[in-house]
Amino acid sequence: MNPEYKDILLTHSDDIIRKWMDDLEDSKLRDYKSTISDEMIEQVNREFVNLIFSILKDGHSQKSIEQFSERIVNLGWPLGYLTEGMQSFRTICIKSLMEHLDEHDKDGFLQIMEDINHWVDPIKNELVDAYSSNWTSIISLQKVALQELSAPLIPVLDGVTIMPLVGTIDTDRAKLIMENLLDGVIKHRADVVLIDITGVPVVDTMVAHHIIQAAEAVRLIGATCILVGIRPEIAQTIVNLGIDLSKFPTKSSLKRGFEKALEITDRQIVSNGEEKKVIDDIIQSIDKE
Known part of the structure; x- marks a missing residue:
């Protein structure tokens, strides 16, 4: 990612996190709020955004991605929580860079979007892959357990x-x-x-x-x-x-x-x-x- 973009995002990370968490409140989890406490939702949302920013700051971490995806699967939360969350995060970051760089031309917008996509897309894809892998493992274990009971x-x-x-x-x-x-x-x-x-x-x-x-x-x-x-x-x-x-x-x-x-x-x-x-x-x- 462009070093200037990276510095802006890290400098204004608190504002980005606040906007993102507000936006995520109305995501896929809205159907789960009757069974999930607000404290749990806020805690997991913060883990989610901290994971994304830690990758921006310190580089890729496959283990952290796998652990977070496993946590989401174990909680029984939908895959849409990850995909919607990443899409929302992408949009907020693009808007934040456009505001602080005062970019209004087409070329500037395309460059910002390209850099954000290069950062966000690999994280999203690996989260989805790890989620699917964990989900498949759980289904396989459940199938074995049901077979034994049958x-x-x-x-x-x-x-x-x-x-x-x-x-x-x-x-x-x-x-x-x-x-x-x-x-x-x-x-x-x-x-x-x-x-x-x-x-x-x-x-x-x-x-x-x-x-x-x-x-x-x-x-x-x-x-x-x-x-x-x-x-x-x-x-x-x-x-x-x-x-x-x-x-x-x-x-x-x-x-x-x-x-x-x-x-x-x-x-x-x-x-x-x-x-x-x-x-x-x-x-x-x-x-x-």
């Missing part, structure tokens, strides 16, 4: 685990179910796994095929898979489709499936003792589902 494997007793499934099962989710089943059986040393499809709205040929594959894979590593939660309409669909589920046990409810798991693992409910209480509590909680 196929949880829950140990309920030594050797007995339950995988409750809710919602539609597609190819990607079926793959995750398979991976979680196999990893969980080994991790929890499970002898029996109950796959509960009570919350699966539709069981078609593809869904049944994936479930059979998962059950067969569990059998190959030495455990038994019990399919529970087969509603009458799903049973009728399975019969009409000619799907063979004879290779592993099926039960109508999770409670009945759990009782079968006790039988397979050579357990029984005795008349007294702590183990009976534990098992009774589990069965009662299952019966409430």
Whole structure:
């Protein structure tokens, strides 16, 4: 940037900051003011403008840009806050230079605008890139977390685990179910796994095929898979489709499936003792589902 322009901007930075913060008050954040305090908005706005002026004064700082963009993403503020903020800052700086240089001709205006653009545009582009990168990372982490929740494997007793499934099962989710089943059986040393499809709205040929594959894979590593939660309409669909589920046990409810798991693992409910209480509590909680 032209040294003269730089000196003017730094000398009058307080005035520029004041005008910019007033202008930013009516930016994209106006829709967020019901959930964001005025103190927070002012604090972040000041961090924003200090970042811009620090780059003018001390040179480029990639780390500072990334940190500020990450802060905006974590706050849940829109990308428009950055783009509108930079556009507003550009306009105010151009006006400030025009006033203090007393430039009114076309060439002077174009030179000022070119110098400001060379300063502001790279900052804006890097802020947008860093914002997008941080946002993508958060979405990826959330997707992983949702995937893990979509196929949880829950140990309920030594050797007995339950995988409750809710919602539609597609190819990607079926793959995750398979991976979680196999990893969980080994991790929890499970002898029996109950796959509960009570919350699966539709069981078609593809869904049944994936479930059979998962059950067969569990059998190959030495455990038994019990399919529970087969509603009458799903049973009728399975019969009409000619799907063979004879290779592993099926039960109508999770409670009945759990009782079968006790039988397979050579357990029984005795008349007294702590183990009976534990098992009774589990069965009662299952019966409430």
